[in-house]
Amino acid sequence: MKNTNARVALITGGSGGIGRAVAERLAMDGIAVGVHYAGNKSKADETVSAITAAGGKAIAVGGDVAEEKDMSAAFDAVDAAFGGIDVVVNTAGIMLLSPIATLNLDDLDRMHRTNIRGTFVVSQQAARRVRSGGAIINFSTSVTRLQFPSYGAYAASKGAVEAMTLILARELRGKDITVNAVAPGPTATPLFLNGKDEAAIEYLSKAAPMERLGTPKDIAEAVAFLAGPARWVNGQVLFANGGLG
Numbered sequence: 001m002k003n004t005n006a007r008v009a010l011i012t013g014g015s016g017g018i019g020r021a022v023a024e025r026l027a028m029d030g031i032a033v034g035v036h037y038a039g040n041k042s043k044a045d046e047t048v049s050a051i052t053a054a055g056g057k058a059i060a061v062g063g064d065v066a067e068e069k070d071m072s073a074a075f076d077a078v079d080a081a082f083g084g085i086d087v088v089v090n091t092a093g094i095m096l097l098s099p100i101a102t103l104n105l106d107d108l109d110r111m112h113r114t115n116i117r118g119t120f121v122v123s124q125q126a127a128r129r130v131r132s133g134g135a136i137i138n139f140s141t142s143v144t145r146l147q148f149p150s151y152g153a154y155a156a157s158k159g160a161v162e163a164m165t166l167i168l169a170r171e172l173r174g175k176d177i178t179v180n181a182v183a184p185g186p187t188a189t190p191l192f193l194n195g196k197d198e199a200a201i202e203y204l205s206k207a208a209p210m211e212r213l214g215t216p217k218d219i220a221e222a223v224a225f226l227a228g229p230a231r232w233v234n235g236q237v238l239f240a241n242g243g244l245g
Contacts, residue, residue, distance in 0.1 A: 013092030185241025
């Protein structure tokens with residue numbers, strides 16, 4: 001039977017990295033979780049198993065974030081399982097690095113399809129379905145302010161995410177739904193570490209005053225704040241980067 005009193009979240013990209021940490025953290029707050037995956041169902045099932053083993057509630061849902069039909073079906077599945085949706089966290093994204101002068105434009109299109117169109121599709125579904133008192137949380141990056149070389153196309157895609165996030169917050173006036181973005185700094189995930197040598201990792205780990213890389217759990221705490229008690233934080237970009245920039 002549906003439990004219409006429990007809070008429910010859908011986390012895109014919830015099968016690994018920051019997404020998995022977010023799913024597990026929200027489950028700790030008693031939120032039932034839809035763990036979205038794009039292609040790796042086994043990883044999503046692992047996340048679901050970890051949550052249920054700890055006493056939480058979770059299901060895995062698949063689909064391409066940039067496809068309206070896929071995301072509509074994912075929202076439907078979470079709604080059917082848990083009786084509604086209160087929180088949508090859109091962590092799904094890809095990062096392909098290159099100087100602007102030499103970037104392969106196919107990589108640009110791939111990144112923008114997932115990061116911009118995907119965020120738009122998910123935000124659109126969330127705007128239609130999230131219940132009063134809920135929260136929509138998208139993901140940007142601190143590189144929109146830090147201007148690291150080779151991050152131009154990625155930062156551009158996340159700049160678009162920030163723009164749509166802040167506008168959606170104003171468009172949902174009167175619905176008691178907050179819309180914010182989290183902008184992590186360098187965080188120790190496979191997405192960030194892939195392709196970087198030890199010297200680059202060491203440099204970035206010392207760049208923030210905290211003198212370490214962020215962890216997925218650090219970012220998940222920021223999301224839990226926005227998903228729960230932060231009802232007066234709306235239309236903002238929260239920089240979770242240990243004081244970097």
